[in-house]
Amino acid sequence: MIYKNIKEARFINRPNRFIANIEIEGKSQLCHVKNTGRCKELLTPGAKVFVQESDNFKRKTKYDLISVYKGDMLVNIDSSAPNKVFYEWLTDSDIKEDILFVKPEAQYKNSRFDFYIETAKSRGFVEVKGVTLEKDGVALFPDAPTERGVKHLNELIDARQNGYAAWIIFIIQMQKVSYFMPNEAMHKTFSDALKAAQKQNVDMAALDCKVTRNSIMIENHIKIKL
Incomplete structure (x- = not known):
């Protein structure tokens, strides 16, 4: 981007x-x-x-x-960047050969997820969250209470239980972080919902980004600690 x-x-x-x-x-x-x-x-x-x-x-x-x-x-800190760089990464990475269809802004029950994706083997929803908070080398989300984020996680769990693939992607809008974890001190409910989503087989990934004065691009997978 x-x-x-x-x-x-x-x-x-x-x-x-x-x-x-x-x-x-x-x-x-x-x-x-x-x-x-x-x-x-x-x-x-x-x-x-x-x-x-x-x-x-x-x-x-x-x-x-x-x-x-x-x-x-x-x-x-551009909140519109995570979806754009994820879409670029999605359509330009090694996994693009498996993707048959991508639709931004897809409705599922009471939520609107960032993407709906179909592959030869599955179909499902992706929610993307931008991460700008870092403390002592750890990327944290959220930086403020997010009931909307909790709702998205609960709906992803529901989608997974109804046969869809379900992903939550954390786009870390910086480099030099060691790992990602939910910011339990800021919003324990979101942290608990993320742990529940993992137990219900909602897939999750954290990706850091190379940031320059005029660009941002996804670089690496970062370890998630729950």
């Missing part, structure tokens, strides 16, 4: 979930934050960030906040 019109800036503050103040080219500017999560450990005053300049003059903000440095690690 390639971004165009990327520029370096400095993060100043975040008045609300959707807007940040940044300093770019010596001036203070409003910037759209493409992630409604907390990101408190990332968006700290003075942090080096990369923003995408828009050529749409009708927009209220000229820039989108794409990534931020945490120490020497660049973290992509």
Whole structure:
């Protein structure tokens, strides 16, 4: 996934979930934050960030906040990126030969999953979660309570029990992590639901990403610890 019109800036503050103040080219500017999560450990005053300049003059903000440095690690915080890089990986990896059909945004009962996939041997649903929280080399999800995430896991369990394949994929939007685990301290219910999903044979994977100032691409499978 390639971004165009990327520029370096400095993060100043975040008045609300959707807007940040940044300093770019010596001036203070409003910037759209493409992630409604907390990101408190990332968006700290003075942090080096990369923003995408828009050529749409009708927009209220000229820039989108794409990534931020945490120490020497660049973290992509664009919440639209995980689905896009997963789709790219899915259709460009070794497993693509087995895939017959892919449909984004697929309805199952009371949930809308990110993908519906058919292969020669199975059909099923995939839910993708972006991970931007890292602590002591461990990737964690979620960074805030997510009842929606719990609902998705319960529906994946239901789909699995009704004969579908079911996957939850964690896209870690950075490198240099040792493993992934659910953030039980933040939301124990989600952690318990993920463990229940594993017991019910819902497949899961965590994939880290190579992040540059103007790109993000899936790299490696990362161990999951429940």
